[in-house]
Each structure stands twice: as structure tokens, then as C-alpha cells.
Amino acid sequence: MSNRFQRIRVKICGLTREADIDAAVAAGADALGFVLWPGSKRAIDEARLAELAARVPAFVTRVGLFVDQEATLIERASAHLDLLQFHGDESPAFCTSFGRPWIKALRMRDGLDLPAMADAYQEAQALLLDAYRPGVPGGTGETFDWSRIPASLAKPVILAGGLTPANVAEAIRTVRPFAVDVSGGVERSPGIKIPERIDDFLRQVFLAQSTDFLDKT
Numbered sequence: 397m398s399n400r401f402q403r404i405r406v407k408i409c410g411l412t413r414e415a416d417i418d419a420a421v422a423a424g425a426d427a428l429g430f431v432l433w434p435g436s437k438r439a440i441d442e443a444r445l446a447e448l449a450a451r452v453p454a455f456v457t458r459v460g461l462f463v464d465q466e467a468t469l470i471e472r473a474s475a476h477l478d479l480l481q482f483h484g485d486e487s488p489a490f491c492t493s494f495g496r497p498w499i500k501a502l503r504m505r506d507g508l509d510l511p512a513m514a515d516a517y518q519e520a521q522a523l524l525l526d527a528y529r530p531g532v533p534g535g536t537g538e539t540f541d542w543s544r545i546p547a548s549l550a551k552p553v554i555l556a557g558g559l560t561p562a563n564v565a566e567a568i569r570t571v572r573p574f575a576v577d578v579s580g581g582v583e584r585s586p587g588i589k590i591p592e593r594i595d596d597f598l599r600q601v602f603l604a605q606s607t608d609f610l611d612k613t
């Protein structure tokens with residue numbers, strides 16, 4: 397029996413409070429997302445990012461979320477981040493220009509050619525796939541048709557968009573992503589998380605992949 401078991405990573409996004417960071421870390425989250433885009437109700441500024449990032453323990457990835465923002469701001473914020481998440485129309489060259497690890501969010505609008513995007517953003521560490529709603533860059537709390545994701549893509553997939561403790565297991569079985577990302581599905585209101593729901597989300601991810609692992613052994 398092989399013990400090679402690729403665990404699905406979990407990112408909790410839109411954190412604004414120390415208590416929620418502590419809850420996400422205690423629940424076993426692999427990555428924590430901080431929204432630096434001022435148009436979001438979950439936005440924090442650079443000073444607050446510095447405070448919150450200092451709270452994150454070693455081996456938990458600090459992810460900064462940007463939407464078509466100025467390079468100077470991204471450079472300054474990078475001092476407190478391990479990974480950059482580009483959630484707008486940033487070009488591959490722009491994303492690469494910071495010399496930092498990054499992921500590219502893609503909104504699943506009709507006609508999006510995922511293999512072509514994987515090719516275009518080949519220096520990304522992963523592609524984050526989110527629901528598409530015109531005029532809204534992300535964090536909509538909406539799902540999309542998971543069957544549109546090809547079974548094999550040249551980049552690891554981070555599945556996002558409307559995930560909750562109730563649907564994440566089904567999402568994992570359908571998509572088999574590298575990681576899942578949740579914001580609204582574990583919140584009371586934008587930026588205010590519910591610790592029990594974070595726990596439940598992580599539990600559902602664990603159970604979904606444990607069942608899958610046992611099925612294969």
C-alpha cells in the first residue's frame with residue numbers, strides 16, 4: 397500500500413481580524429487570504445496587513461489579493477506576503493514582474509479557454525477558478541458549473557466561488573482540485589468569519605479526501 401497521499405490544500409480568504417486568523421490556523425488552514433483591493437467590503441490597508449500578517453505562524457501561507465492595482469502598492473505589501481493573488485485583468489508579464497510566487501484568478505465567463513489561459517499564465521503557481529458575474533471581480537459567493545473544468549490542465553487548480561461546508565465535498569469529488577478557497581461560505585458578514593463554520597469546512601475537506609483515499613487503497 398502506497399502512502400503517497402496528496403492532501404488538498406485549503407485557503408480561507410478575506411480575513412480582517414486576529415481572532416479569525418487564529419480560528420483558521422487552529423482548524424488547519426494552509427493559506428490565509430488578505431484582500432488589498434479597496435473596492436471590497438473585506439479590504440484591509442497596508443498597515444492592517446502588517447499587523448495581521450505578523451499573527452500568522454510559520455508554514456501557513458500569507459496570500460495578498462489584488463485587482464488591477466498599482467505596482468508600487470503591490471511591491472510594498474509584498475513585504476508581508478508569501479504569495480500574490482491577481483484577481484483582475486493583470487497580464488502574465490505584470491504578475492511575474494514582482495519576482496514573487498503568484499497565482500492567477502480566472503472568472504469562468506462563457507467561452508473562457510482554460511488550456512489557453514494555463515499556457516498564457518504558465519509562470520503562475522496555480523490557477524484559481526472563480527464564478528463570473530459581470531462587473532464584479534470576485535468574492536460573489538456564487539458557484540459555477542464545475543464540469544467545465546478539464547480533467548487535466550497544465551496548471552494546478554484552486555477551486556473557488558460559492559464554496560461552503562455543505563458543497564465542498566461534492567466539489568472535491570467532481571473537480572479533484574489542488575486546493576479549495578472559501579470566503580463568503582464561512583462568514584457572518586463580509587470579513588467577519590464564523591469559527592465553527594471554518595472548522596466545519598476543514599472537516600468536510602478532510603472527510604471528502606479520506607473517503608476518496610480509502611476507496612483507492
Ligand SMILES: O=C(O)c1ccccc1N[C@@H]1O[C@H](COP(=O)(O)O)[C@@H](O)[C@H]1O
Nearest residue numbers: 409436533534535537557558578579580
Ligand atoms: O473577497 C472579496 O471581496 C473579493 C473581491 C475581489 C476579488 C475577489 C474577492 N474574493 C475572492 O473570491 C473568491 C470566491 O469568494 P467566495 O468564496 O465566493 O466568497 C475567493 O478567492 C475570494 O478570495
